[in-house]
Amino acid sequence: MKLSTNALRSSPLAIAFIVGAAVVILFASRFPSGGEVGPGFFPIGISTGIILFALVELVTEDDGGLDVSDHDLRAAGVVLALVFGYLVAMPLAGFLVGTILFLPVILYYSGVRSPTTIAVISLLLPLALFYIFSQFFLVPLPEGVIPFSRLLPRLPVWVML
């Protein structure tokens, strides 16, 4: 039982965990001591555990991952990028407008081609969520630079009761 280059290649995350945990140990070892065990004790203990189990994974060449060839990694990346863009736009556009802009793009990327379906979902879902959260649950949502959502009529009082 030894560490082979094959194991290092098949478990790249294990290597990343070992490096990351070592950095955490270095960082946490500079924390001040306090009482019997200081604030660095637990993170150091956890990171040591991560290093130990990552080494076990490397030694045993344990590769139980999914078959990546079945996965279109680009599609996952596109979804991540779209949500990333949605979050970047939200402080500027606000939740309502940001969602109205995000939905047509993601719906189209998901394979929906009917303009009517895209338009209906892209308008009704953000409006419904806006009213439920902002007016019914009174959860403040980002309004954006120009607060278009304030132009919408408020829910009738009987609904709020």
Add this chain to the structure above:
Amino acid sequence: MIEYIIAGLTNVLNPFTLFLMVAGVLVGILMGSIPGMTATMTVAVLLSFTFTMDPGNGMMLLLGIYGGAVYSGSIPAILIRTPGTPSAAATIFDGYPLSQKGEAGRAIRISTVASFIGGVISVIGLMFFSPLIADAALQFRSPEFFALALFGLTIIASVSGDSLPKGMISGLLGMLVATVGIDPLTGFQRFTFGVPELLTGVQFIAVMIGLFGIAEGMKAYSSGIDDEGKKVDQDIDGILPSLSDLKAIGPVSTASGIAGVLIGSIPGAGGDIAAFITYNEATRWIKDAVPSFGEGNVRGIAAAESGNNASTGGALIPTLTLGIPGDSVSAILIGALMVHDVQPGPALYQEETTLLYTIFVGFLLIYVLILVFGLLGAHYWVRLINIRESLLWPAILVLCVIGAVALRGNLFDAWVMLGAGALGYVLRLRGYPLAPMVLGLILAPIAETNLRRSLSLSGGSFDIFYTSPIALVIILLSVATIAVPAVRSLSSRSSA
């Protein structure tokens, strides 16, 4: 106890609470019927709807979704040989063959009744046994709670996924994330890097939404989104199961229900494990099965469905009594309670008794709703399988974002959610189970506070952990949980 049951009943019969239970069950049935939409994801994504509700109402909505989704996962398992949720995987063995014989309606009716029996047994078990466990746990001090947290982590790592090292790494990563923020004992800022939002730590609900919503979404898109629907067009006739079927499934549903509660109460052993074990036991014990198991036997369907639904109440036993989640959904339920400053654990049984009995009585009523809607609506639920994923995933992604934003009213938590989603996706691709990470997030504060408090009490000596018999037994169990599979794996490698 009677007065608390009456108080709980009064609470759940409130029209708004009833509405939430019905809505939860219907949403749960809807999402559980669609392959790939798990109960965990649905509860995580819709958790944000409960932030401003009182804890009892919030729990009713979430438990309705949980029960509904675990039940309805059987519908696609029976009709198209694809489980709606992992819990329904064992239902395929006999459900699909029965459906192939043109008896899909009969299979769904059996599944509905068995789910009801399992669910009711689990709630009764929860109602009567959890107060006893909570009473015993009231005697626990810091060493015992540290040992329990350690045991929770090791057991979930060993039963989640195929690899113990990967399970442990996932759990430890969750624990490491939970150390971010102000140190609870000294007030020192750990890993906050000057970011004010991190002073109170990483919001674990945001992490959970990322792990179970965004990561699942990325996986769905990378596997290929279905834009056509599954095109199920079988007609489901009749409403009630026949008397002979009820007689046939009664004993096996009851036995599987009891077993399901016990299995579900082990942290990490969720509905899928419960269903496989109860199905397997049914095939071992029932010798006169006609038709044989695997060829459309109604008792096979009943064993699997009663077992997986019984695990729901079972999972709530360690969740509510010890604060250690029984599965991923109950981890989210802990989050839902903590949003309202309700901390699960033995003290909950002293301080929030009415809330607890509202949960018990409400969960019982939820299973009655599942029975009623399941039988009356079977004709419609089968059509849900035809819903196009291409319409659902965009809506789920938006719900993930609004869920994280609504948590504290800021975008920082949404970024945390997105980061957790990306990490979760990569981890899943490499075969790391995500459930231990969630448990690690929840258990880390319990483990750390009690470890350090114990060491303060003992003047820094670790003797305190083995001079307490309970702590010692639990720690030995934790060591055995890791050591036994490791030794077995090493010996099988060396003999190969």
